Every structure is written in C-alpha cells, then in structure tokens.
Amino acid sequence: MIEEFTNRxxxxxxxxxxxxxxxxxxxxxxxxxxxxxxxxxxxxxIITRDKEKKAALAPTHFNQKPxxxxxxxxxxxxxxxxxxxxCEQRKAVPGYNNFLSFTTAAIDTLLLAQNFAALAEHExxxxxFLGTTTYNAPQIAKILNLPKYVVPVTTITLGYPAEDPELxxxxxxxxxxxxxxxxxxxxxxIDRIFDHKESLEVNRQFVKxxxxxxxxxxxxxxxxxxxxxxxxxxxxFDYIKxxxxx
Amino acid sequence: MIEEFTNRxxxxxxxxxxxxxxxxxxxxxxxxxxxxxxxxxxxxxIITRDKEKKAALAPTHFNQKPxxxxxxxxxxxxxxxxxxxxCEQRKAVPGYNNFLSFTTAAIDTLLLAQNFAALAEHExxxxxFLGTTTYNAPQIAKILNLPKYVVPVTTITLGYPAEDPELxxxxxxxxxxxxxxxxxxxxxxIDRIFDHKESLEVNRQFVKxxxxxxxxxxxxxxxxxxxxxxxxxxxxFDYIKxxxxx
Numbered sequence: 010m011i012e013e014f015t016n017r018x019x020x021x022x023x024x025x026x027x028x029x030x031x032x033x034x035x036x037x038x039x040x041x042x043x044x045x046x047x048x049x050x051x052x053x054x055i056i057t058r059d060k061e062k063k064a065a066l067a068p069t070h071f072n073q074k075p076x077x078x079x080x081x082x083x084x085x086x087x088x089x090x091x092x093x094x095x096c097e098q099r100k101a102v103p104g105y106n107n108f109l110s111f112t113t114a115a116i117d118t119l120l121l122a123q124n125f126a127a128l129a130e131h132e133x134x135x136x137x138f139l140g141t142t143t144y145n146a147p148q149i150a151k152i153l154n155l156p157k158y159v160v161p162v163t164t165i166t167l168g169y170p171a172e173d174p175e176l177x178x179x180x181x182x183x184x185x186x187x188x189x190x191x192x193x194x195x196x197x198x199i200d201r202i203f204d205h206k207e208s209l210e211v212n213r214q215f216v217k218x219x220x221x222x223x224x225x226x227x228x229x230x231x232x233x234x235x236x237x238x239x240x241x242x243x244x245x246f247d248y249i250k251x252x253x254x255x
Numbered sequence: 256m257i258e259e260f261t262n263r264x265x266x267x268x269x270x271x272x273x274x275x276x277x278x279x280x281x282x283x284x285x286x287x288x289x290x291x292x293x294x295x296x297x298x299x300x301i302i303t304r305d306k307e308k309k310a311a312l313a314p315t316h317f318n319q320k321p322x323x324x325x326x327x328x329x330x331x332x333x334x335x336x337x338x339x340x341x342c343e344q345r346k347a348v349p350g351y352n353n354f355l356s357f358t359t360a361a362i363d364t365l366l367l368a369q370n371f372a373a374l375a376e377h378e379x380x381x382x383x384f385l386g387t388t389t390y391n392a393p394q395i396a397k398i399l400n401l402p403k404y405v406v407p408v409t410t411i412t413l414g415y416p417a418e419d420p421e422l423x424x425x426x427x428x429x430x431x432x433x434x435x436x437x438x439x440x441x442x443x444x445i446d447r448i449f450d451h452k453e454s455l456e457v458n459r460q461f462v463k464x465x466x467x468x469x470x471x472x473x474x475x476x477x478x479x480x481x482x483x484x485x486x487x488x489x490x491x492f493d494y495i496k497x498x499x500x501x
Contacts, residue, residue, distance in 0.1 A: 010377045010378075011282070011374060015284070038428040039258075042263050043372075044383075047474065049479075052431060053432070054432045054433070055434075055435070055436070056432065058435070090439070091431070091445070095445050095448075096475055099469035100468055101474065101476070102475055104480060104481020104482075105481075105484060107481075107485050108488040108489075109485075109487045110484055112389050112491065113389070115361075116365060116386070116389075116409060123366040123369035124260065126289075126366075127256075127370060137290075138290040140292045143359070144355075156437065162362070179284075180296055182283050182287060185283075185299050185334070187299060187300070187301045187302065187399075188302050189304070191332075191399055193336070194340050196344065199341050222346055225347035226346065228342065229342055232293055233295075235349075235353075236350075238351060239350070242353035242355040245354065246354045255488070
C-alpha cells in the first residue's frame with residue numbers, strides 16, 4: 010500500500026464510463042469507518058450526476074475541467090443538522106451553535122473524504138479534490154438545498170481515468186516533519202526544501218510564460234492572491250456563522 | 256481494501272514496542288502524496304516521543320489514556336509559515352493572513368492525517384485521533400514551539416495494538432448520503448438512522464449508569480456540552496486569528 014499511495018496521481022480527465030451507485034455506496038460505507046469525533050459522524054455527502062444540477066453547480070467551481078468532465082461529483086459537507094434533529098427528538102438540548110462544532114464536523118468530513126479517496130483510487134477510479142468548495146459555499150448550499158448546520162467543505166470529482174499524468178513532486182518528508190519541537194526554517198532550509206520544485210521544467214516554463222521572476226510569485230500574484238483570499242474568507246466565515254447560528 | 260477499511264478499529268491501548276523512525280518517515284512520505292491545494296503542502300507534523308515533552312502535553316489532551324500509553328504521538332498542524340518564508344525569500348509578497356488560508360491549510364493537514372492513518376493501520380499499527388487538539392491549541396503550540404501561521408488541527412496517538420476492541424457501529428450509509436439534493440430528515444428517518452446505535456447494549460448501559468433518559472442526552476449533557484463548546488470555540492478561533500494575523 011505504501012507504493013500505491015506514493016504513486017497516486019490526481020486525475021482531471023475521465024472516460025464516459027459511469028461509476029455505478031452500487032460501487033459508490035459500497036466505497037462510502039467502507040470509508041465511513043474512518044475515525045469520527047465521539048462516533049457522531051458529523052457529515053453528509055451529496056451525489057451529483059444530473060446534468061441540470063451539474064450545470065447549475067459548474068460556475069461555483071469556476072467551470073473547472075475536472076468538474077465539467079466528471080460523470081459523478083461528490084460534495085462533502087460538515088453536518089450537525091442530523092445530529093441536532095436526533096437530539097431534539099430524544100429530549101436532549103443540542104448546543105452546537107458555535108465555531109468549534111463546525112470545526113469538529115469539518116474534521117469528521119475531511120477524514121471521510123480522504124478515506125473515500127484512497128479506497129476509490131484503489132478500485133481504479135480517478136479523482137480530483139476541488140478547493141473552490143470553500144470559495145462559493147453559499148451558492149453550492151443553495152443549489153444542493155442544504156439546511157442550517159450543514160456547510161460544504163470539499164468536493165471530489167470522480168470517474169475512470171482518461172489520462173495518465175506525470176507523478177507530482179512533493180517536498181522532502183523532513184521538510185514538513187519535526188522531531189519533538191517545531192524547528193523553524195532558516196534561509197538554507199527553505200532553499201533546500203523548495204529546490205526540486207523550482208528546478209522542474211514545467212514550473213520554470215510556468216514562470217516564464219507568466220512573465221514572473223520566481224515560482225513563488227505565481228502563487229502570490231496569480232493563483233492564490235491576497236485579494237481573493239480576503240474576499241472568500243469573509244464569504245465563507247459569514248456563511249459558517251449563519252449556518253451554525255453563532 | 257474495502258474489507259480492511261470496513262473492519263478498522265480505533266486502538267487506545269498499545270504494547271511497549273517502539274515505532275521506528277524509519278517506518279514513521281516512510282509512512283509520512285507516502286501519505287504526503289495525498290491531494291493538496293495547489294501542491295502547496297500546507298502542513299507540518301510534530302513527532303513526540305520524549306518523556307518530558309509528553310508529560311508537558313498530557314494535560315492539553317486531558318491525560319487521556321491513548322495519549323499517556325502511546326509510544327509516539329503525532330501533532331498535525333496547518334502550516335503557512337514555511338510557504339510564507341519561501342515567498343519572502345523569492346521576492347513574492349504572501350497575502351495569507353485570512354480565515355480562508357487557515358481553512359485551506361487545515362484541509363491539506365487533515366487529508367494528510369487520514370492518509371497516514373490508513374497506511375499506518377495497514378502496516379499493523381493502531382491509532383487514535385484526539386479531538387482535544389482543537390480545544391487546547393494555544394498550550395499545545397507553546398509546548399511544541401509553533402511559530403506564527405502554524406495551528407494544531409489534529410493529533411494521532413500511535414503504537415502496536417495491545418487490545419482488540421469490538422467493531423464500532425456506524426449509521427447506515429444511506430443515512431448520510433443524499434442523491435442530487437439534500438433530503439432533510441423527518442421523524443421516521445431519524446428513528447431509523449439512530450435505531451441500531453440506541454439498541455446497542457453498551458449504549459443502553461451508558462445511559463443507565465449516567466442516569467439519563469436517552470443516549471442523545473449523554474452527548475448534550477455530558478460529552479459535548481454547550482458550555483464547553485462555546486468556551487473552546489472562543490479559544491480556538493481567537494488563536495487562529497492571532498496565528499494567521501487577521
């Protein structure tokens with residue numbers, strides 16, 4: 010399994026082959042045995058296959074190719090609604106209208122999502138996580154009819170692979186693991202950790218095409234700008250606050 | 256792998272056998288091939304083995320048994336510090352002082368943590384996630400010497416299993432999966448979804464011992480109270496704000 014996990018690749022192009030509901034539910038059931046806070050399973054998964062639903066959701070994911078081309082899309086949501094309803098039906102007063110409860114549910118949700126991803130890839134499926142889920146959560150919620158106490162956290166686009174991309178680089182393991190205490194990075198550490206990434210032809214080309222001086226500028230000036238980050242921060246946080254009524 | 260994932264169990268008691276650094280780094284390296292936003296790998300993992308460090312950390316995890324008994328503990332942190340330092344060293348101006356950047360880093364961190372967990376369990380290790388990480392993040396950060404832009408998100412206690420507990424129940428898969436649209440739960444749905452959990456002898460006993468009327472009351476009145484939730488919400492959110500300087 011170590012080798013399989015090491016060689017995994019994000020897949021953004023899919024064949025037209027459907028992913029059966031049987032397989033999907035089987036994988037989601039197995040994935041749900043991941044760790045969950047107090048065994049509360051504070052999540053819901055919304056399956057999107059319907060063409061009209063997909064068309065409605067597409068702009069919330071900026072019409073990204075993996076979204077458009079995927080036969081099935083899964084939206085993973087932090088969900089305290091089901092648990093709250095259970096409490097209310099059982100003479101218990103739920104007090105989960107706070108930030109920590111959102112965080113707890115989001116953790117459950119992401120452990121489920123990654124467990125599902127590992128299983129799906131093992132079964133020969135290809136997938137891509139969409140970070141746009143946190144950008145446009147309110148619109149996604151509206152389209153998927155999410156009630157209070159439910160917040161989209163991540164999305165997986167899924168299908169059978171129609172591409173075999175290069176293995177993506179990762180920083181050296183000792184670049185992100187610390188023994189006993191966080192050892193802050195000095196100038197040489199940073200050079201060493203990012204050297205391989207910066208040396209890759211694909212990244213050098215990327216810098217050149219965008220007329221930038223460094224690869225880091227691609228991130229700060231184009232891909233993940235302060236302007237967008239501040240903008241979507243406010244939208245996502247306000248939405249969490251509204252949904253979790255705090 | 257479906258069967259393996261379905262039969263996984265959280266392990267809270269460990270033998271005295273050490274988990275070698277070689278194995279740990281090998282598993283963390285493989286796990287780091289999990290999906291990550293823009294391949295930024297916005298996380299750090301702090302390994303705790305040292306007895307004094309463990310003693311210092313123990314109260315932050317309320318001296319829980321899996322923490323005390325584990326030969327090794329891993330604290331998974333959302334980390335924009337390394338990435339910011341790289342940007343600054345490469346004539347790029349990072350603008351990640353906002354809530355979305357914390358969220359993005361936390362997502363990366365949790366996908367890594369779950370990928371690591373699946374691998375570790377496959378290798379015969381046993382582990383337990385500790386939700387207390389979000390409760391006492393500021394104290395954990397102080398003990399582990401975390402700089403700005405680094406926030407603890409989850410903790411895994413790890414070792415070779417010294418117990419073989421019962422498989423934990425899960426709600427039916429159709430209880431958390433929705434097709435096309437979120438179908439809100441009515442009275443009968445809630446009864447059906449939680450019926451099995453409520454019928455378990457261990458849970459009935461738990462309700463009786465605590466002199467409660469329902470299992471839900473165990474959660475709302477004892478395990479996850481509004482008072483604690485509100486208290487730790489403020490601490491965690493203020494700490495994220497401080498660390499991510501927004």
